[in-house]
Amino acid sequence: MTALLQHPGYDEERLKGVAEKLPCREVQAEMLLSLMGQPHQYSYPSILIYGHRASGKSHVMHVLMKELELPHATVSCVECVSIALLFEQVLLSFFGCDAPSLLPRSPSLSDFVRVYRQQCSQSPAKQTRYIVMEKAELLRDTDASLLSALLRLQELVGDNVTVILLSEIAWDKFRPNTGCFEPLLLHFPDYSKSELQQILSQNVHSSYSAGFYSAYINILLGVFYSVCRDLRELRHLAALNFSKFCEPLAEGKVKETDTHKLWKHIEPHLKKAMQTVYLREVSSLQWEQMQQMEEKEAGALRGLSAHTHVELPYYSKFLLIAAYLASYNPARTDKRFFLKVKEYNNNTFFMFSHTSNHLLGPKPFPLDRLLAIFYSVVDSRVAPTASIFSQISSLVTLQLLAQVSHDDQLDAPKYKCAVSLDFICAISRTVNFDIVKYLYDFL
Incomplete structure (x- = not known):
């Protein structure tokens, strides 16, 4: 594998150490070294390395820069929440702690280029400098001119500097609509x-x-x-x-x-x-x-x-309990379980032999029945606010509830509960609610 990383301008022992730290990525490392060229030569202005998450992009760049002792600035586009932080980190890595202080309070791109040129004239590059931009796809959300400027930064500052963009998306979805200098593309495939x-x-x-x-x-x-x-x-x-x-x-x-x-x-x-x-x-x-x-x-x-131990808001747990009861109890039994009038005569309720609803699966129920059961089982007075309805939507998003009717229907939406008996029993224990007493199958 070491032979793949033989490259003029770099010590063979260091290349051997690089190969040992990059298992199954020797081919990509060799291609990248060929694009970078020898240390004292001018490199291509910009390179885009793209591939899925955890395909070795950042690891390969980190090992190459560290083991070959190349001058570089590693910038995380997640951590640099402003353009000023990006500029300061680049100047700090290349020219020391005094360089960022030369920038104004809210620096523009022209301010960065001016300070870079000034520092570069005092400390000219003896070999190629590299700016490694991690999570570079986030640059699409910044100023439209920033990405275009970084791709041709070598021309703007007049220095031997190469910008390497690391991204999880392809260049076709990355390219600005206004047009820009095209970088060299290097794809990192998934590991087999x-x-x-x-x-x-x-x-x-x-x-x-x-x-x-x-x-x-x-x-x-x-x-x-x-x-x-x-x-x-x-x-x-x-x-x-x-x-x-x-x-x-x-x-x-x-x-x-x-x-x-x-x-x-x-x-x-x-x-x-x-x-x-x-x-x-x-x-x-x-x-x-x-x-x-x-x-x-x-x-x-x-x-x-x-997954059973996922935390839900207090009222979301009761909404899920109400949904389970509505899915597995016949609608005719709601009066028996949830009517809170003392004069209700229990003798009017008759048991019939039936097939277990848990074997037949959950049945759809309308929204008004869900809310009626919810207000009956919850142990405090709850006003019907928008928060309750938003929690129902959250349960659907979490796939704990399934909406079985379309949004464009004139009727009220219908839902089905999508959790198991073990799951709902665990949720019920967290709010001290004995759900088994309210299930028709267990009477």
Whole structure:
């Protein structure tokens, strides 16, 4: 792999160190070095590196700049909330702490170019300077002239400087409508399954062999690769579940070579983790605490996923409870469960043999029935405000409720509850509401 990074002007030992720190990205690093040229030569004014999230763009640039000791300024477009911060960070990286003080209070692009030219005349570049712009797609939301100026900054300041833009979107969706200097394009493809296996297997735990950890990564990718190819998320999942994978080994029940038994042990835990991919609703420490709680308590929380523990506003919980009751109780039973008139005669309610509504699935219900049940079960007087209706919309957005009628219909909208019995029981416990007493199937 080291031969791919042979380039005139750079020490071979340093290039070898770069190759060791860039597994599965040697081809992209070689292409980037060929675009950058030798250190003392003028480089192309601007380069756009694009690819999906966690495809190695920032890591490759960081390793190249650090290992080859190239003069550079790394600017995060997320952190630089104003153009002034961007200008100050570039001048600080290239010319020291005194240069940013030369800018006026609210600097314009011409002020930045003027100060850069002044400092460049005092400290001319002996090799190419690089400005690395991370999350560069955010530049589209700034002044329209800023992106165009950065793409031809080398011409404006008269210095050997190259602007490298790192973005998750392609240039066709990036290019300004007013036209600009076209940068060189370099695409970073997603990691393949074998490449992810190679990269993740490098994080070997000190207490176990490399082959054992590689087998664990192979099992992990077999479960998650079809739904997640983000290297950072997969690394998080690998660290999160490795202790659970090693439990039978630590207890002496199996050997490292008993892959099938280890797989049977970890399978239910990976299925739970599948429900929270990308969500990060809980931290690694919280996840471990929840797993320990499930093991100690053989009660109601056993079998629930981390998604069950998502926090909702107080009234949203009662709205969800009301929606579940409306979905699984026949409408004719509402008077029996929710009428608060003492004179109501319970003898008028008759039980009939029926098929379980939980087997038939949730039934749609109108908005007015949802609100009637909500105001009946909530333990305080609540005025029908816009906040209540906005929380219903939020439950639909979270896919806890499903709207089954179209918005353009003249009738009131209809909904269905989209959560399980275990989920709604867990939500009910947080507000001390015994939902089972109000379900027709459990009378």
